[in-house]
Amino acid sequence: xxxxxxxxxxxxxxxxxxxxxxxxxxxxxxxxxxxxxxxxxxxxxxxxxxxxxxxxxxxxxxxxxxxxxxxxxxxxxxxxxxxxxxxxxxxxxxxxxxxxxxxxxxxxx
Numbered sequence: 005x006x007x008x009x010x011x012x013x014x015x016x017x018x019x020x021x022x023x024x025x026x027x028x029x030x031x032x033x034x035x036x037x038x039x040x041x042x043x044x045x046x047x048x049x050x051x052x053x054x055x056x057x058x059x060x061x062x063x064x065x066x067x068x069x070x071x072x073x074x075x076x077x078x079x080x081x082x083x084x085x086x087x088x089x090x091x092x093x094x095x096x097x098x099x100x101x102x103x104x105x106x107x108x109x110x111x112x113x
Contacts, residue, residue, distance in 0.1 A: 010096045013085065014095060014096065017082050017085040017086055018085075018086070020082065021089075024036075038090050038091060041086060042087060045083035045087060048076055048079050051076050052073065052076045055069050055072050055076055056073065059073055
């Protein structure tokens, strides 16, 4: 699998979220709110914790914890991009600022 650049990840994430919005309208007559998206992200983030425990042999689950963990980590990255975009935050800029500020605080730059 190829690595994608961050801008491509943002664009594909927005397109995928729009596909889900169409399904939400089809099944529920309206799109999820930003708050509902945030709750979905938190649910998936919690699953990352449980799957991490499984991957570290601290919690038994049925199925392949590595495959499920990879999927949930990818989904959480997707949710963060979607949430940022829905709240008019440039996710790439936010990430770069976080890295720079944290590196400065820790003395690496």
